[in-house]
Amino acid sequence: MSTITSETPASKFRLPTNVKPTHYDLTVRTDLDKLTFDGSVTVSLDVKEETKTIVMNSSKLKLGQATVHSTGSQSDQLSSEPSFDEKEKRVSFSFPTVLPAGTQAKITIGFSGELTGSMTGYYRSSFEEEGKTKYYSLTQFEASFLSATDARTAFPCWDEPALKAKYTITMVSKSDTVNISNMPITSDKVFSPSDHADLKTLFVDLNEEWKISKFETTPLMSSYLVAFANGPFEYLESFAKMPLSGRTIPLRIYATKDLIHQAQFALDVKAKVLPLYEQVFEVEYPLPKLDTLVANDFDAGAMENWGLITGRTSALLLDPKKADLAAKKRVVVVQSHEVAHMWFGNITTMEWWDYLYLNEGFATLMGEVIIEVNYQILLLTLRVLICFHSLISRAFPEFKPNSEFITVHLNRALALDSKLSSHPIEVACPNAESIGQIFDGLSYSKAASVLRMLSAYVGEDKFLKGVSLYLKAHLYANSVTNDLWAGISKSTGTDIINFMDNWVKKIGFPVVTVTETSGGIKVRQDRFLETGLAEGKDNETIWNIPLSILTFDASGKTIIDKTAVLDSRESTFALDTSKPYKLNAGTNGVYRVLYEDAHLSKIAAEVAKPDSVFTIEDRMGLVNDALALSKAALMKLSNALTLIDALRNEQEYLVWDGISANLSSLAAIWWEDENIRSLLNAFRISLFSPFVQKLGYEYPASDSPDISQLRTCAIGQCLAAKDQSVINELKGRFAQYMKTGDDSVIPADLQGAIYRAAVTYGGQDEYNGVKAIYDKAPTPTSRISAMTAMCQSKDPARIEETYEIALKRARDQDVVYFLSGFASNDITKRQVTHFFQDHYEELYKRFESTFMMRYLVETTYGGLSTQKDLDEMNAFFKDKDTSKYHMGLAQSLDSIRARIAYIEHSSSDVRHWLEAWKQGN
Structure with a gap:
């Protein structure tokens, strides 16, 4: 366990270590009528070093003078006026006499603040009741772009994850509201002067309109996990x-x-x-x-x-x-x-934000992969992933979480990590701006993917045992990367630190190039970029790559060699290349594989077989690798399309989902080349229309999840490719809904497609119909579908009306849905950048304290594809303070450069292949 000691110098961005909090007695009064809060906090401290000054975190609060009582003093001391450091969100209290080292102290501070709509700190949220806007309050303390964490905006505290303490919380609120917090309520009473004399001193205007809710004391926990809320719940x-x-x-x-x-x-x-x-x-x-x-x-x-x-x-x-x-x-x-x-992050917490992935990667993997328990497969991943997949597979067996992980997380991670502007999983976070920006696909999806790879390599049972050892060794404490590796090393008898170090501490991932030799294969690793192989200092990392080589024995039985590891730049492995073989069996590895054209042709022939030896995960990985390699000019795009064409008889939804995403990406890249776009649309329709004809537009309860999702995917692809029969069907269903009000003609799985078709190919009535759904949506999903559909209009007046709704009426959390919708409409794809630029100052002020600004930049600009776009984007942001979203900006610029390069090196190839395909069909 890593700990902060008095010998650790206080860095510019970390609090001094002269005192350490152990317990907070926190009282918060919430007034939802005035949209304010106030209260008092008493913090018990261990005095580690003699000091006359106490420094803690505080932001946006009005504070009174502090009172301190020390076991080393006979009387209380009143501080001087608080001294604020607005940049670092800190406050300092100085006292007349020193607090001796080795003593205990208690500091008490009164505070007050406003309930804003910032979605950070202690803030307000609104809802409509009987035509009136009403409010409730809640907390969101995890890292934002203005501070490392935002508990400091609700009460003065030591707001760093390693400074764990216990919390006893009391909430004061209007008697007709409900209070909730981390722990159960022990007492919930209307205010009485005889029962609450201490609170009457703190809040002189208390009367019987107020109530007092007291909660049990929490275990040791980090400040960013403290939570409380008040409202008519x-x-x-x-x-x-x-x-x-x-x-x-x-x-x-x-x-x-x-x-x-x-x-x-x-x-x-x-x-x-x-x-x-x-x-x-x-x-x-x-x-x-x-x-x-x-x-x-x-x-x-x-x-x-x-x-x-x-x-x-x-x-x-x-x-x-x-x-x-x-x-x-x-x-x-x-x-x-x-x-x-609740386990990964809360019981055991990262020591500092550099190790965020220990929270988010684990939770993603655990939530989405599973491990074998009593013959129930529960493939685990770290913090988020481990819990998610493992539990979903047991609790919801109708899903295929391990397979879906490849599209949802692995491919997402590799796409982001293939940019020069990427960052390592474990990344230094010295200040608030850097902390806020690492809540991205690398801390979540790449971290989870790396953990999934490790689990597959060492075996899920040993991996899970190591995770349990790690948790038990750090209960209610903090940890760093090597603490996790130590647990898994103990359970496996393997040096996991050495094996995994570069996967979490180095930027990027490898592509493994496979060349056939007389006795097997030669493999080489280089860092992969979306524009090609990295060179020079960008290609210095050597990863330990589990190759997981799939081959066959003499009897034709499948063999997977999980012991083969590429731990040097190049190496050779013996195998029979006359038979089918594949690296990265199961697509557990965090890398791409590049084969020679001849072997790729053999793979295409094998995947076309009904009894192909390649699993669903293998087929998904092959498609994703082929398209990524073609974008990087390491493979012809025509070869990737040949592989997709060979999969026409594929029946698994998740394979088609990957094909769908990749073809949509191609259409978005060549969106201004009408010839290629129309040919590509014809190819898409030829692939997906047979499923529409076979599966229809209804969703019977007897359908499996795979069939339902395949139907939705096929109809969506045909709509995007302008299949007139699908457009007519979807428009007709919306027309029937408009005429009768019967929403049964709009299956839930098709509402997004139907709304889009209605607005894209309809007029003012259809637009108004979708806008009415947005205004009175029965579910969150239908509201989001309506938002994005409203952006698909081709009419200038309706487009302008939607811009106005996005800017003036949309909730803060929903603005990104509108910009995403505009960015997917060919008519507004560039126009939305002007909207963003025209309203930049307003949007920046509105979202500067949230994650949203990064998302808006990425959504607005990520799909552009010309040098002119790149130059204009650089010019616009040249004089802007981009410190709160510079990673997202850099990644968006990289995306445009990669699209420009893709168009330059592959337009002729893809056009010729599509023309030949069309002539042959």
């Missing part, structure tokens, strides 16, 4: 019987009255996965309850506050009768991910 309740402790844990989900009826599914998911995690990790869930709060306004998807998960409506709500499968998956994923954090 209602709840649904369930229970979970825990396998280790035998305890029955109450589970609740809170929401406002208008939303609570859509919360049952999320509650059911939580009840399923919580006991599974306790069993898998072999560590008891330590709290007496686990709540979830649904928020109308929320910057992230969700947040793992210990004992009180919070999240946005689209991540936690659905109407089972009207929800599509994608919405159900999202709720399962989010709840599973956040519950995984």
Whole structure:
């Protein structure tokens, strides 16, 4: 375990270590009428070094003078006026006499602040009731772009993850509201002067309109996990019987009255996965309850506050009768991910934000992969991933989480990490701006992918045992990367530190080039970039690559050599190249594989067979590698299209989902070349139209998830490729809905496609119909579908109206959906950049404290593809302060450069292949 000691010098961005908090007694009063809060905090301290000054974090708060009492002094001391460091979000209190080293002290500070709509700190969220806007309050303390964490904007504290303490929280609120926090309520009473004399001193205007809610004391925890909320909440309740402790844990989900009826599914998911995690990790869930709060306004998807998960409506709500499968998956994923954090991140917490992936990678993997337990496959990944996939596979066997992981996480991670502007998984975070920007696909998806690769290499059982050892060694403490590797090294007897070091500490990933020799294959590793092989200093890293070579024995039985590791620039391996073979069997490795053209042709012939030896994961990986390699000019795009063409008889949805995503990407790159675009659309229709004809437009309950998703995918691709028969069907369904008001003609899984078709190919009436759905959407999913569809109009007046809605009426969390919709409309793809630039100052001020600014930049510019676009983008941002989103900006610029290069080196090739394909069909 890494600890902060008095010998550690206080860096510019870290608090002094002369005192250490051990317990907070926090009282917060919330006034939802005035949209303000105030209170007092008393912090118990261990004085590590003699000092007359106490420095802690505070931002946006009005503070009074502090009072300190020390066991080394006979009387209380009153501080001088607080001294603020606005840049570092700190406050200093100086006292007349020293606090002796080795003593205990208590510092008490009064504070007050405003409930803004910032979606950070202690903030307000709004909802409509009987035509009136009403408010409730909640916290979001994890890192933002203005500070490392935002607990400091709610109460003065030591706001660093390693400075864990216990919290006893008291909430004061209007008597007709509900208070919730990390722990259960011990007392919930209307104010009485006789019962609450101490609070009357603190809040002189208290009367019987107020109530006092006291909560149990928390275990040791980091400040960013503290949570509390106040409002007119209602709840649904369930229970979970825990396998280790035998305890029955109450589970609740809170929401406002208008939303609570859509919360049952999320509650059911939580009840399923919580006991599974306790069993898998072999560590008891330590709290007496686990709540979830649904928020109308929320910057992230969700947040793992210990004992009180919070999240946005689209991540936690659905109407089972009207929800599509994608919405159900999202709720399962989010709840599973956040519950995984109760162990990875909450019990055991990263020492500093450099190690964020120990939280997010684990939660992603655990939530989305699974490990073998009693013959139930539960492939694990770190923090988020381990908990997510493992639990989903057990609790929701109808999903294929290990296969879907390749598209959702692995391919996403490799796409981002193939840019020069990428960053390592473990990345130095000295200041607030850098912390806020690493909540990205590398800390989540690449971290989870690397952990999944390690799990496959050492074996899921040993991996999971090592994870359990890691957790047990750091209960209620903090950790760094090598602490995790130590646990897995112990369970496997392997030097995991040496094996994994470059995977987490170095930028990028390799491409393995395979060349056939007389007795086998020669393999070489180089860093892969979306524009080609890295050179010079950018190509110095040597990774330990588990090659996982798939071959056959003399009897034709499949063999996978999991011991083969490429730990040098080049090496040779003996095998029979006359038979099919493939590296990265199961697509567990975090790398691409480049074969010679002749062998790729053999692979294409093999994948076309109904009884192909290549698994669904292998076929997904082959498609993704081929398209990525063609973009990097390491393979002809025509060869990649030949591979896709060979998969026409493929029946697995997830393979088609990968094909769909890659073909959509190609269409978006050649969006201004009408000849290539029309040929590519014809090719897409030829692939997906047979599924539309076979599966139709209805979604019977007897369908498997694969069939339902394949239907949705095929119809979506045909709509995007302008298949007139599909357009007519979707338009007709919306027309029938407009005429009768019967939404049964709009299946939940097709509402996005139907809304898009209606607006794209319809007129003012269709636009107004979709806008009406946006205004009064029955579910979060339908509202998002309506938002993005409204952006597909070709009419200038309707486009301008949608811009106005996005700027003036949309919730903060929803603006990105509008910009995403505009960026996917050929008519507004460039126009939206001018909208962004014209309103930049307004948008920056609105979103500077959230993650949203980065998303807006990436969404607005990421799809452009000419040198003129690149030059104009550089010119616009030249004089801007981009410190809060510079990573996203750099990645967007890299994306444009890669698109420019792709168009230059592959336009002729793809045109000739498509023309030949068309002539042959």
